[in-house]
Amino acid sequence: MITRFLHTADWQLGKPFAGIVDTTKRSLVQQQRVEVIRRLGRVAKDAHAEFIVVAGDLFDSSSVSKSTVAAACSAIGSLEMPVIAIPGNHDHGGPGSIWQQSYFQREAANLAPNLRILLAAEPIELPTAVIFPCPLLRRAESADPMTWLRSLELPNDAYAGKPRIVLAHGSTQGFGAVFDDEEADAGASNLLDLSRLPAAHFDYIALGDWHGTKQVAANAWYAGTPELDRFPKGATNEPGHCLLVSCARGIPATVQKITTGKLGWHELAFHFVDDSGLGLFQATLDELLGSRAQEDLLRLEFTGALGIGAFNHLLQKIESIEARSLRLKLGNRTIISPSADEINALTQRATDPLIARVAAQLVARTTEPGDAAEIARLALRELHAACNRA
Numbered sequence: 001m002i003t004r005f006l007h008t009a010d011w012q013l014g015k016p017f018a019g020i021v022d023t024t025k026r027s028l029v030q031q032q033r034v035e036v037i038r039r040l041g042r043v044a045k046d047a048h049a050e051f052i053v054v055a056g057d058l059f060d061s062s063s064v065s066k067s068t069v070a071a072a073c074s075a076i077g078s079l080e081m082p083v084i085a086i087p088g089n090h091d092h093g094g095p096g097s098i099w100q101q102s103y104f105q106r107e108a109a110n111l112a113p114n115l116r117i118l119l120a121a122e123p124i125e126l127p128t129a130v131i132f133p134c135p136l137l138r139r140a141e142s143a144d145p146m147t148w149l150r151s152l153e154l155p156n157d158a159y160a161g162k163p164r165i166v167l168a169h170g171s172t173q174g175f176g177a178v179f180d181d182e183e184a185d186a187g188a189s190n191l192l193d194l195s196r197l198p199a200a201h202f203d204y205i206a207l208g209d210w211h212g213t214k215q216v217a218a219n220a221w222y223a224g225t226p227e228l229d230r231f232p233k234g235a236t237n238e239p240g241h242c243l244l245v246s247c248a249r250g251i252p253a254t255v256q257k258i259t260t261g262k263l264g265w266h267e268l269a270f271h272f273v274d275d276s277g278l279g280l281f282q283a284t285l286d287e288l289l290g291s292r293a294q295e296d297l298l299r300l301e302f303t304g305a306l307g308i309g310a311f312n313h314l315l316q317k318i319e320s321i322e323a324r325s326l327r328l329k330l331g332n333r334t335i336i337s338p339s340a341d342e343i344n345a346l347t348q349r350a351t352d353p354l355i356a357r358v359a360a361q362l363v364a365r366t367t368e369p370g371d372a373a374e375i376a377r378l379a380l381r382e383l384h385a386a387c388n389r390a
Contacts, residue, residue, distance in 0.1 A: 003128040003163050006044045007243040007255075009055035009208025010225040011037070012090060013072045014064030017229075020297075025326045028294060032263055034068075036227040037075035039260050040242055044081060047244050047258075050128055051081055055208030055223065056088025056136065056169025062098040069104050073111035082126070083115045086135040088169035088208055089190060093119045094137045118167070121148045123159075129247075130159045132202065134168035134192075141190045145170060146197060154201045156250075163247045164201065168192055169208040172216050194220055204245055204253045212237035213257055226260040231267055231299050231329075263326070264289075264296040272304030272334055278313055285317075289324070297327040305337035308384045336377035338363070338384075346383060359383060 013033050020026040044052055059072070076083050087093035098104050099117050108115050118124060118133035125131075132152075134145040146168055154164070170190030194205065194217050205220035212233070213224040221243055228240045240261025247253035266288055270281050289296055298321065306314060311334065322328045338346075346359035362383065365376035 002248045004049045004246045006052040007206040007223045009223045010057045012060040014068040015060040020327045034071045041079040052083045054085035055206045057090045058085050059091040073107040076115050077112040086118050086133045089139050092136045130164050132166045161249045163203040163249050166202050166205040203247045212239045213241045228261045228265045231265050267299045269301040275307050275310040293324045299329040301331040302334045305335040307339035308342050311336050
């Protein structure tokens with residue numbers, strides 16, 4: 001018997017994205033976490049998947065808004081196939097959990113009857129598979145949530161030969177989550193020891209917690225979050241996907257990574273050697289973003305030196321980037337270094353001897369140590385702008 005399903009995790013619906021100051025843009029990013037559910041549904045339908053699993057953290061917390069709950073249940077209900085989820089560390093199943101709240105229970109019953117939350121560590125038999133859930137009932141479990149699987153007695157003919165799928169949320173040995181300013185409440189990891197599982201008992205281990213797609217054992221994968229939610233953590237971290245899994249009892253699973261993310265989270269460091277670097281930067285930016293607007297979040301780091309005019313053009317580009325992007329996290333350490341022509345235009349002003357003397361003094365101070373040089377460069381920029389306005 002072969003089963004096909006989508007392995008997803010870490011939807012984290014209701015994530016606040018506090019780093020995005022603009023409330024309209026923040027709402028757009030939050031909305032994409034709901035919209036990706038419908039994209040998952042289209043992937044599942046096209047692939048003839050039988051069900052979808054969520055390996056923890058469907059919600060970002062147990063205190064998400066009622067509107068988030070309603071939007072989530074509406075999107076899940078539209079999928080027209082079973083969605084099977086376990087609690088993760090963000091939406092754990094302990095006292096006060098989102099799953100126990102009456103509003104969630106009403107909305108789920110009315111809008112998402114296809115959603116099933118597994119709160120107990122016990123096998124759940126489906127028509128074509130058996131799920132072995134390892135739900136987190138606390139934000140941080142001191143014991144391995146998979147411990148109960150080690151003592152199970154599962155003869156080869158159990159469950160009529162259906163494939164056996166483990167659903168767990170946490171960090172495998174030697175592998176931990178990495179957090180940044182998008183993850184303000186990073187907590188203790190929940191350690192999963194895959195090496196102690198009886199390998200022959202289970203056909204696929206669907207994991208959540210790490211936000212990138214990653215294979216960690218022959219039959220164990222992290223799906224990663226289906227919609228990107230933070231800046232990149234290296235080339236090996238691949239968020240924005242789900243996994244299409246085909247498996248049968250006793251046969252290695254076939255796993256296909258499918259892109260589902262829409263938002264771009266980009267990092268770019270650029271060093272200006274001279275004013276010509278401004279054109280190179282624009283070409284790099286055009287290649288990165290194209291003509292898109294309100295679909296990308298950027299972390300930009302600028303170093304090097306530009307002339308006064310080129311520096312002003314850079315500031316105009318930054319203004320445009322900020323308007324087009326959902327978030328701009330900027331580190332601009334570019335130094336103003338007036339070109340020879342700019343210096344001559346300020347210091348060789350026969351009709352404005354006062355400006356020429358002031359400009360000459362400021363140019364001399366750009367070589368002084370400490371903050372004096374930076375203040376002089378900024379003053380030259382203001383003087384340059386005032387002369388151009390005159």
